[in-house]
Amino acid sequence: MSELIQFDALLQVLVAGALVGAGLPALFALGVRLLSAPAAAATLAVEGAPSGTDAGPTAARPTGLRRAAAMLCFGVVLAACAVGIWFLASGGH
Numbered sequence: 663m664s665e666l667i668q669f670d671a672l673l674q675v676l677v678a679g680a681l682v683g684a685g686l687p688a689l690f691a692l693g694v695r696l697l698s699a700p701a702a703a704a705t706l707a708v709e710g711a712p713s714g715t716d717a718g719p720t721a722a723r724p725t726g727l728r729r730a731a732a733m734l735c736f737g738v739v740l741a742a743c744a745v746g747i748w749f750l751a752s753g754g755h
Contacts, residue, residue, distance in 0.1 A: 682746075686739050693735030696728045 699722035724732070 682742070686742055689735050690739050693732040693739070696732035696735065697724055699724070
């Protein structure tokens with residue numbers, strides 16, 4: 663039975679599929695989440711507004727650290743896409 667199924671190759675395909683199929687979209691989603699406004703700041707109303715009037719959510723911007731981490735996530739996703747395209751274009755199997 664072991665001659666019919668190559669378990670090393672099967673494990674390599676499973677690991678690569680998990681990383682590319684779930685890891686890269688999760689990394690992209692993390693980058694989007696890091697760029698979005700924090701939930702508590704997005705729901706606060708402007709101070710000093712009369713009660714009963716909704717002045718709208720405040721415009722909260724991500725900090726420099728969050729923006730840098732998000733750009734790192736996007737950079738890794740773009741690099742993985744570029745390496746995949748290069749690998750396929752060069753005749754990789």
